[in-house]
Structure formats: structure tokens, C-alpha cells
Amino acid sequence: MTIIERIKELGYELPEPPKPVAAYIPALKxxxxxxxxxxxxxxxxxxxYAKEIGGFLxxxxxxxxxxxxxxxxxxxTIHDLAGLDNSNRLCT
Numbered sequence: 541m542t543i544i545e546r547i548k549e550l551g552y553e554l555p556e557p558p559k560p561v562a563a564y565i566p567a568l569k570x571x572x573x574x575x576x577x578x579x580x581x582x583x584x585x586x587x588x589y590a591k592e593i594g595g596f597l598x599x600x601x602x603x604x605x606x607x608x609x610x611x612x613x614x615x616x617t618i619h620d621l622a623g624l625d626n627s628n629r630l631c632t
Contacts, residue, residue, distance in 0.1 A: 542624075542625045543624040543625055544619070544624060544625065547615070552608075552612060553612075554612060554615055554616040554619060555583070555612055555613060555616050556616065557613070557616045557617045557619075557620040558579075558580065558582035558585070558613050558616075558617070559585070560578060561578075561580065561582075561587075562578065564577055564578050565577070566578055566579065566617050567617045567618055567620075567621045567622075568621075569621055569622050574618050574621060574622050576614050576617055576618065579610050579613050579614040579617065580610065580613070581605075581606040581607075581609040581610050581613070582609070582613060583609060588606070588609055589602065589605065589606035589609065593606075
């Protein structure tokens with residue numbers, strides 16, 4: 541099973557890699573490692589979660605959803621740069 545297949549099996553879909561919102565490189569491949577930076581909870585080009593956790597209307601589930609979106613965006617960025625299926629340690 542590929543990593544992409546595993547992600548789909550878990551009920552998730554990788555979004556398009558988000559565009560950086562500032563002057564930085566979102567992912568950099570160095571040897572057999574990929575470094576990511578500045579990954580935000582972007583959805584369709586907009587910041588989906590921008591408030592701090594624990595406020596009047598926010599809860600742990602708000603933070604969970606923001607973190608899930610950040611993770612999917614990071615995986616999408618890595619996949620765009622190096623291909624997730626070139627890694628053998630992400631979904632074991």
C-alpha cells in the first residue's frame with residue numbers, strides 16, 4: 541500500500557500544496573531529508589483557523605482541526621517536492 545492510499549484509507553485527501561504567505565521556502569530537500577517551514581492551516585488559499593485555542597468560541601476540537609489541516613498541508617508540500625511514496629517511514 542502506498543502512503544497516498546493509506547491517507548485515503550484513513551478518510552483524508554491531500555489538498556493542493558498551499559502557497560507561502562511570506563518570503564520563505566515551504567519545503568527543502570537535503571539529501572534524503574525534507575524540511576518544512578511555515579505550514580499554516582490554509583484551505584483554498586485562505587487561513588482557515590486564525591484564533592488562539594481556548595478562547596470564548598474555541599475548544600480543543602478547534603485546535604485539533606487546525607493541526608489536522610496543517611499536517612495535511614505539510615504532507616501535500618512534501619509530496620509535491622519529493623513524493624510521499626519515496627519515503628518508507630511515514631505510515632508504518
